[in-house]
Amino acid sequence: MNRMGGDRRDTGPVRLNIARVRLPLTAVVAAWVGRRLAAGVWWVLRRPGAVTVVGLVLVALWVTVAHGPLPVLAVVAVAGSTLLIWSHVHPGSFAPVVVWRARGLWRAGSVYRWAWQPAMVATGLAMRVDGTEYLPRIVSVSSTQSVDRVRVRMLPGQTQPDWATNGQRLAQTFGAVDCRTRSVPGKVHELVLWFLTADPLTRPVAPFEPADPPALKGLPVAKGEDGQIHRVRLLGAHLLVVGATGAGKGSVLWSLINALSAGIRDRLVQVWAIDPKGGMELAAGADMFARFVYGGTPDGGDDTAYEVQFAQVLEDAVTVMRRRQAALRGRARLHTPTTDEPLIVVIIDELASLTAYINDRDAKRRITAALSLLLSQGRAVGVSVVGAVQDPRKDIISMRDLFPTRILLRVTEPEHVALTLGQGARDRGATADLIDDATPGVAYIGQDGVPEAARVRFTHVTDDDITTLVQRYAPRAAALLPGAIAAVS
Structure with missing residues (x-):
């Protein structure tokens, strides 16, 4: 069995009359050893890390022969002590540099390369031509705390969907929780298999400490399935959040607000919040x-007066957008937030209440027009929209394609995956309809230009956390900012 990948010829019964040539056993053994040594040398030369290790071993042997074992033992003791101190002082850098690299090397040999040939045959990803078996080749294996990334060079004629449809079979073969495919930018012949060896998203994620100032091109809002912090761009972007009741849309909104809080305090960021559910969430x-604006009306007032308020806030944002343009x-071509011209983030907790479930026809027309302008022109001038909705259908939200970043939480219908993340997203592993309802905040994040969605879990911001945020990060007293309008309730 060829366990390293490559070609293998069929050795069917073929009868030939060949003259017998007698060779000494020593010659046969020498030829076999020579082939193995040549293969080993070629394997080492193709891997710089292996060359380094072999070089260190040879140097250690030479020093041991020339000066005895004490110098080598001293170096080993110093190196071991350094690693031990490093692991205790800064575990955040020790794990990816040392532990994960070692884990990747170990699992490459003990798991993936060992069972690669039977796995390819069983899943139909190997090919046989004229008696020769061709296997996709493993290029590299790297690991994190919970994910193994196996980079593969596909055979001619294969595409990523061929591998994506075999994800569950590959996961079962290699003992993983799940297997998804990722494309490699600039490498059309290669892909990366993400084997989820343990799911770190089963437990709630505590809020991250807000950065000061906030990184608006990469806000830390969630934990990825690889165990690392996942960041979302807000400056120059709009975000659409889709999820069923109880899926965790509030976690997404409050994770963003938490990440923006230092900028809110310093007035580099303004949040214009629209909560049509009477303010229950925000x-x-x-x-x-x-x-x-939360939809409240004075006693005896017009029941549709708050709908006009929604329209007014959005039209005011359009006014700011026009002035900045x-x-x-x-x-x-891209706005830089300052205290005089902050990033304006328009957060709408239930977008359908503004686009589909509104009674005042004139207000609906104004809201639709203002939203369309903001989504098509606002992000370049520092006016970003974050909208949350339960139903992503076109008759509910006609401008969903204007959101470059789409966050899909648990949904009730498989069709919602394609409506939100695009055709084929579910086949590539974005099974949002299968998310456990006991894990609110778990989502798939899709971005324009990136074919695969990232699976993450947003932080869980409790009521106590919100109280602390307000106490620590309420905006500092300042004059009314240009383009801003006094709060409306």
Whole structure:
């Protein structure tokens, strides 16, 4: 069995009359050893790490012969002590540099290369031509705390969907929880198999400490299935959040607000919050918002008056957008937030209440027009929209394609995956309809230009955490910012 991948010829019964040549046993053994040594040398030369290890071993042997074992033992003791101190002082860097590299090397040999040939044959990913068996080749294996990344060079004629459809079979073969495929930018003949060896997203994720100032091009809001912090871009982007009731849309919104909180305090960021559900989700953080509309009406007032307020807030955002377009025209293509011109984040907790379930026809027309303008033109000038919705169908939200970043939590229908993340997303592993309802905040994040969605779990921000955020990060007193309008309730 060829356990390393490559070609293997069929050795069917063929009868030939060949003259017998007698060779000494020593010659046969020498030829076999020579072939093995040549293969080993070629394997080492193709791997710089292996060359380094072999070199160190040879140096250690030479020193031991020339000076005895004490110098080598001293070096080993110093290296071991250094690694031990490193692991205790800075475990965050020790794990990826040392532990995960060692784990990747170990699992490459003990798991993947060992069972590669039978796995390829069983899944139909191997090919046989004229009696010769061709196998996809393992290029490299790397590991994290919970994911093995196996980089593979596909056979001619194979595509990523051929591998994606065999994900569950590959996961079972190699003892993983799940297997998904990832493309390799610039390498059309290669892909990466993500083997989830343990799921770190089964437990709630505590909120991250807000960065000061916030990294608007990469806000830390979730934990990825590889155990690492996952970041989401907000500056120059719009976010659509889709999820069924109880799926964790509030976790997404509050994770974003938590990551923005230092910028809110320093007035580099303004949050304009629209909560059509009477403020049930966002009211606790009202003191952090530059504007807050929640659908309340005075006693005896018009029941549709709050719908006009929603339209007014969005039209005010369009006004800011127009003014900034005039100021940046010919000078810059992307707005840089300052205290005078902050990033404005319009958060809408239930987008369908503004686009589909509204009674006032005039207000609906104004809301649709303003939203369409903001989504098509606002992100370049620092006016970003974050909208949450339960149903992603076109008749509910007609402008969903204008959101470059889409976050899909648990949904009730498989069709919602394609509607949110695009055709074929579910075949590539984004099975949002199968997310356990006991894991709110677990989501798939899709971005324009990236064919595969990332699986993450957003942080769980409790009521106590929100109270602490408001106390620590309420905006500092300052004059009314240009383009801003006093809070509306």
